[in-house]
Amino acid sequence: MPEAAVGGAVHGSGHPVHVDGEVVATKRIGGYQHLTLTAPGVPEGFRAGNFVAVSVAGHVARRALWIHRVRASSAFGPTLDVVVERRGDGSGWLAAQPVGTRIAITGPLGRPFALPKEAVSCLLVGEGYAAAPLFPLAERLRERGCAVSLVVSAPDESRLLSALEARRSARSVTVLTADGSVGLRGRVGDHVGDLLARSEADVVYAAGPHEVLRAAASAAERVGAWSQVAVETWTPCGTGLCHGCPLPVVGEDGVARVVRACTEGPVVRGDRVRWDDL
Incomplete structure (x- = not known):
């Protein structure tokens, strides 16, 4: 199973810069x-x-962005790719920045996904732009010999993330859209049980809105599979200093507590999240 206890002693990526x-x-x-x-x-x-947490002109709070891809070498040296959805002034400002803009960046931040020790079957479930971290995860799992099944979901075709790229990252890919514009019609909760049974997955990874994470974690729990979810919540600083990103969980000791999503998370065990309090 995972290299470290999911939602327990999973180590991060070292000191952020x-x-x-x-x-x-x-x-x-x-x-x-x-x-x-x-x-x-x-x-x-x-x-x-x-x-990563990036500074936005005119805003005190920084914006947290999932890292979608890293490139070890390019004409500019190592680079990282992020995906921005325009949802407000801050994300709108970021999306509008032209080539050459200088931006203050802190990272890498947060608790990453734990990888299985052995080659097992894995189901990855993501929706919208928040599916971004599942693509590098799929690559790491495949390097370990894991059978990877990937579910890419969105409200409509325009908000599917990298659906074509997904077919290069996984053994099988299922596309879901709520409006049926492409792939299967419906939401993750409508299909995840059948997809989990079909993949015979031992580990389920999920990234997306809370209802997607809850559906994936619940489906995994019903069949006795491990689940890890990348919880997205408001993170004003991204480093844990402001305590502004409360994440309600149940500890391994069975005691309910609130942790910081940006440091003790964003990846936690799906069966540890107190979904009704999130």
Whole structure:
């Protein structure tokens, strides 16, 4: 099973660095803006499930962004890719920045996904832009000989993340859209039980809105599989100092507590989250 206790003693990626990064590429794909950033020291310490916190002009709180991909070498040296959905002033500002913009970046941050010790069957479930960390995770799992089944979900076709790329990352890919514009019609909760049975997965990984995470974790628990979920919540600082990202969980000792999503998370065991209190 996983290398470390999921939601327990999973170690992060070492000490994060705070650097002055630069936008070296930007491209609109469907409903999202894909940014390629230089951030010396961040790609080198990355593990799937990490995120970065970026400063936004005119805002005190920083924006947390999942790391979608790292490139070890390019014309600019190591780079990282992030996916931005315009949801407010901050994300709108980030999405509009042209090549050459300098941005303050801190990372890699957060608790990453724990990897299985052995080659097992894994089901990865993601929705929207939040599915970003599942793509590098799929690559790491395949390197370990794991059979990877990937579910890519979205409200509609424009908000599917990298559906074509997914077919290069997994043994099998299922596409879901709530409106039925492409793939199967419905939401993750409608299909995850059948998809889990079909994949015979020993471990379930999920990234997306809370209802997606809860559905995936519940399905895993019903069949006795491990689950790990990347919980997305408001993270004003991203480093744990402000305590502004409470995540209600049950500890391994059975005691209910609140941890910081940006440090004790964002990846935790699905059966440890107190979903009704989230």
